[in-house]
Amino acid sequence: MAASAACALLGPAMAPADSGAVAAAAPHPVRAAEDVRGEGDGTLITRLHTPPTGTSIASPARDTLFACKGGTLTRPDRPWIDAHGVIDVLKRPFVSGTMHWHKYLKVSTTATERRFKGNGLPDHATGRFPVQKGTPAYKYYAEIPAHGYPNAAAIPIKPWNLDITVPRDPAVQAQPTCIDQLTTGMALAGGTFHLEVATDAEDRPVDPNAALPLDRCWGHPYDTQYHYHGPSQTCFGSKHSRRSANTRARSRHSPLVGYAIDGFGIFGPRGEDGEIVKNRDLDVCHGHTHAIMWDGKKVVMYHYHLNGEYPYSIGCFRGKPVTVSGSGHGGH
Numbered sequence: 001m002a003a004s005a006a007c008a009l010l011g012p013a014m015a016p017a018d019s020g021a022v023a024a025a026a027p028h029p030v031r032a033a034e035d036v037r038g039e040g041d042g043t044l045i046t047r048l049h050t051p052p053t054g055t056s057i058a059s060p061a062r063d064t065l066f067a068c069k070g071g072t073l074t075r076p077d078r079p080w081i082d083a084h085g086v087i088d089v090l091k092r093p094f095v096s097g098t099m100h101w102h103k104y105l106k107v108s109t110t111a112t113e114r115r116f117k118g119n120g121l122p123d124h125a126t127g128r129f130p131v132q133k134g135t136p137a138y139k140y141y142a143e144i145p146a147h148g149y150p151n152a153a154a155i156p157i158k159p160w161n162l163d164i165t166v167p168r169d170p171a172v173q174a175q176p177t178c179i180d181q182l183t184t185g186m187a188l189a190g191g192t193f194h195l196e197v198a199t200d201a202e203d204r205p206v207d208p209n210a211a212l213p214l215d216r217c218w219g220h221p222y223d224t225q226y227h228y229h230g231p232s233q234t235c236f237g238s239k240h241s242r243r244s245a246n247t248r249a250r251s252r253h254s255p256l257v258g259y260a261i262d263g264f265g266i267f268g269p270r271g272e273d274g275e276i277v278k279n280r281d282l283d284v285c286h287g288h289t290h291a292i293m294w295d296g297k298k299v300v301m302y303h304y305h306l307n308g309e310y311p312y313s314i315g316c317f318r319g320k321p322v323t324v325s326g327s328g329h330g331g332h
C-alpha cells in the first residue's frame, strides 16, 4: 500500500515522466467520510483454473467455495475452456461497448465500524448492458432466464442504495461461515464483489467466469447491480497506476481493492514477495494472515486475495458477515 507505492516510485523500471502521475494516485489510509477511489495494480491474469463438474460447494475446502445452499458445480462447455479446466480469458469474448458512470461511494469510520454508502456504480467504464444482439457475448446471456426480464441479456446497470456497515477491525472466528448472499464485498472502485456461482440455462450452479463473458473490468449486472467476478482488479486504480503496472518492480504485495462483508480487506493477486498468490498459499476462505497496511498502520491481520484459481475471490468468511439489504440472497 503506502509503502509499495513509494517503492514503485523509486523503482528503476519507472520512467521519470510517470512519477508525478503515480504520486497523485498513491494509496492513502481511509479517513472519516472520505471519497475513495479504487486502487489496483492492474495485473491482468489471463488463465483461470475452473473446477471440474461435481466439485462440491457445500463445505469449506481449498479450490472451491462454501455456499450455505450447498450443491455441486457443473463445468460448462465453452470454447475458451480447455480439457484441463483452464479458461483462456483472451479467447473469451468481452461484453462490448462502453458506458460511463457517476460513481458515488463514501467510506466513513468510527472507532468500531466502517460504513460504505454509495450508489453501486463504478469509477471506470463498463461494457454496454443490456448486452446487445449481434455482439459475441449475447447468446451466452440470452440463454439464461432472468426474473423480470426476457432473459439475462436484457439486464441493465442501475444505481442502488448501497449502505453497508462492517466491523472496522474484524476478528477471526473459530469456524468459517458459509456464503448465503450474492454480495460478498465492496470494491473501492464502486461496484460489489459477488458469490462466484451463477446458474446456467438448466439452473445448475456454474463458475460465472467459466460460463459467461464479462466486460473488460470482469463485471456485469445482476438484478441491475454491477458487480465483479474473479481477479477483477484490472480496472481498479487510476489509468496511470494501471499503465505502470507492467513496468513497476513486482516485488510488492498488491494494494487493497475492497472490503469483504465481514470487514476484512480484499487485496489484488500479489502476495508478500510480489508473486501471484496460489490457492495453496491461502486458506479455505481464500485468505491468509501477515503484516498489511490497515488504516495507515502496519498490522498483522487476516485478508482475502483475488487470484486466478477458483474461487478467485472469497471462498467463505473468516469473520462474521453482515447482511446486505437490497441484495439477492440464497446464493445462485
Ligand SMILES: [Zn+2]
Pocket: 194, 198, 208, 220, 221, 222, 227, 229
Ligand atoms: Zn455475476
Ligand SMILES: [Zn+2]
Pocket: 253, 267, 270, 271, 272, 288, 290, 303, 305
Ligand atoms: Zn496477503
